[in-house]
Amino acid sequence: MKQFSIEIKNRVGELAKVTELMAEHAINILAIASESASSKPVVRVVTEDQTSTRKALSRSGRDFTEQDILLVKMIDRPGELAKMARRLAREGINVESIYIFGKARGMTEIAIAVDDHKGAKKVLDIRD
Secondary structure: OEEEEEEOOOOOOHHHHHHHHHHHOOOOEEEEEEEOOOOOOEEEEEEOOHHHHHHHHHHHOOOEEEEEOEEEEEEOOOOHHHHHHHHHHHOOOOEEEEEEEEEEOOEEEEEEEEOOHHHHHHHOOOOO
């Protein structure tokens, strides 16, 4: 899966513009997060259709980047995320973004973007 990080301006209506762009192209958003504290605010989205998302963003003229993400399932209890983060840290793998993707039946699924995708898959025992 890919995460699209879309540069926005820190002003009213920017989220509406990004989500309307997705809606106009019938792109379903699976996860979304934003960050406006930095000098370059971004909206990060994960969608069902990466190809259409890429085309829509390119045609809109918006600045964006793509990054592979990993979906990690863990037991939904205190400390599980800390254990995962520590395992990655011990291997020198930096987590660049993270957000909850969903929760169901006592499990939490998170999306993470890391600087070493292959290494993180090995550390977290994620198989394709």
